[in-house]
Amino acid sequence: MTQTINLVEVGPRDGLQNEKQAIDVADKIELIERLARAGMKTIEGGAFVSPKWVPQMAASDEVMAKIDRANGVSYPVLTPNMKGYEGARAAKADTVAVFGAASESFSRRNINCSIEESLERFRPVIEAAKQDGVRVRGYVSCVLGCPYEGKISPAQVVPVAVALYEMGCYEISLGDTIGVGTPHETRALIKAVAQEIPVTAIAGHFHDTYGQALANIWTAIEENVATFDCSVSGLGGCPYAKGASGNVASEDVVYSLERSGLKTGADLDALIETSLWISEKLGRKPGSKVTLAKTA
Numbered sequence: 001m002t003q004t005i006n007l008v009e010v011g012p013r014d015g016l017q018n019e020k021q022a023i024d025v026a027d028k029i030e031l032i033e034r035l036a037r038a039g040m041k042t043i044e045g046g047a048f049v050s051p052k053w054v055p056q057m058a059a060s061d062e063v064m065a066k067i068d069r070a071n072g073v074s075y076p077v078l079t080p081n082m083k084g085y086e087g088a089r090a091a092k093a094d095t096v097a098v099f100g101a102a103s104e105s106f107s108r109r110n111i112n113c114s115i116e117e118s119l120e121r122f123r124p125v126i127e128a129a130k131q132d133g134v135r136v137r138g139y140v141s142c143v144l145g146c147p148y149e150g151k152i153s154p155a156q157v158v159p160v161a162v163a164l165y166e167m168g169c170y171e172i173s174l175g176d177t178i179g180v181g182t183p184h185e186t187r188a189l190i191k192a193v194a195q196e197i198p199v200t201a202i203a204g205h206f207h208d209t210y211g212q213a214l215a216n217i218w219t220a221i222e223e224n225v226a227t228f229d230c231s232v233s234g235l236g237g238c239p240y241a242k243g244a245s246g247n248v249a250s251e252d253v254v255y256s257l258e259r260s261g262l263k264t265g266a267d268l269d270a271l272i273e274t275s276l277w278i279s280e281k282l283g284r285k286p287g288s289k290v291t292l293a294k295t296a
C-alpha cells in the first residue's frame, strides 16, 4: 500500500502573520481558495489573537466568513484563549488550534504567560470545543531550540505535548519555530514524544531557517510520523522569533514526497502557480527551490 502523508498548509496563517505590509482580505481569501484547489485538505485560515500582538491576523473573522469552503477541506484557526475561541466559533471554524511552548521565555514573549498558565487557559477552550464538536489541534513551539534560551531538550517538550494530548487535542504539532534542529535531534525528539503519545497523533512543523526542514521531515517519516505542516512558497516566520524564516515550502515537500512514491493528494503544478501568484502579490521571489527550478 502506498503511504499517504497528510499535509497541513499553514501559509495563510503562519506565513502571512509575519508580513509587515498590509495584505488585502480579498488576497487572503484567494490564497486559501487556490490552496484548496491545489488539493490541500487542511488549510490554516487565520488566528483569533490580539490585533495589538499580531496586526496581520486582525481580519481573520472576515476571511473565515468569506471563504468558499470546499468539501472535505478543514480550515483550522489559532485560538490562544476563550476570547479567541468565541471569535472562532462565531466565524464557524471547524477546527481550532491552541499553541503552547516548550520554552518559558518564548511562552512569555508569544502569549504573555508561563507554560503552566497557558495550559490552564487552553483547558476551557478544549472543553468548550468538545461540547461544540469542534476539533482542537495543539502546537508546541521551540521543540528543538528557542530564540531566547537556546537548545531545548526532549525532556522539556514531552510534558507539554502530553498535557495537550491528555486535555483532548487530536494532534500535537511539534514546532521547530526557528528552524535550528537537525535530523539527529529530530529523531531523538520524536522517539521521546512517541513513547508517551501515539505517533499517529504527532505532526511535524519545521521552519527552514537553517535549511534542515526537509531532512527533518524525512527523519520523522522514518519514525512513522505521517502529518507535516508546510507553507506555500515557504512564506512566513514568527513575529516573536526574530530571524525565523518560513515554514518548509509546500512545493518542496510535495515534490520530495511524491517523487519518492508517497501520496500527498496535492497538485504540484497548482501549488507552484499559487506560489508564483502570492510571491508577486508580496513583491518577492518565491521561497521554494522547486518553484524556482521549475520556472527558471
Ligand code: HMG
Pocket (backbone or CB within 6 Å): 014, 017, 047, 048, 049, 050, 051, 053, 054, 078, 080, 081, 083, 084, 085, 099, 110, 111, 112, 139, 140, 141, 142, 175, 176, 177, 205, 207, 237, 238, 239, 240
Ligand atoms: P494579553 O495582553 O496577556 O491578554 O495577551 P489579556 O487577556 O490581558 O488582554 C489584553 C487585551 O487583548 C484586551 O484588549 C483583550 O480584549 C485582548 P483591551 O482591553 O486591551 O482592548 N485580547 C484579545 N483580542 C483578540 N483576540 C483574542 C484576545 N485575547 C485578549 N484572542 C494574548 C495574551 C494571548 C491575547 C496575546 O499574547 C496574543 O494575542 N498573542 C498571540 C501571539 C501570536 O499569535 N503569535 C504567533 C502565532 S504562534 C506561532 O507562530 C508558532 C507556531 O507556528 C508553531 C511554531 O512555529 O513553533 C504555531
Ligand code: MG
Pocket (backbone or CB within 6 Å): 014, 175, 177, 205, 207, 237, 238, 247
Ligand atoms: Mg510556525
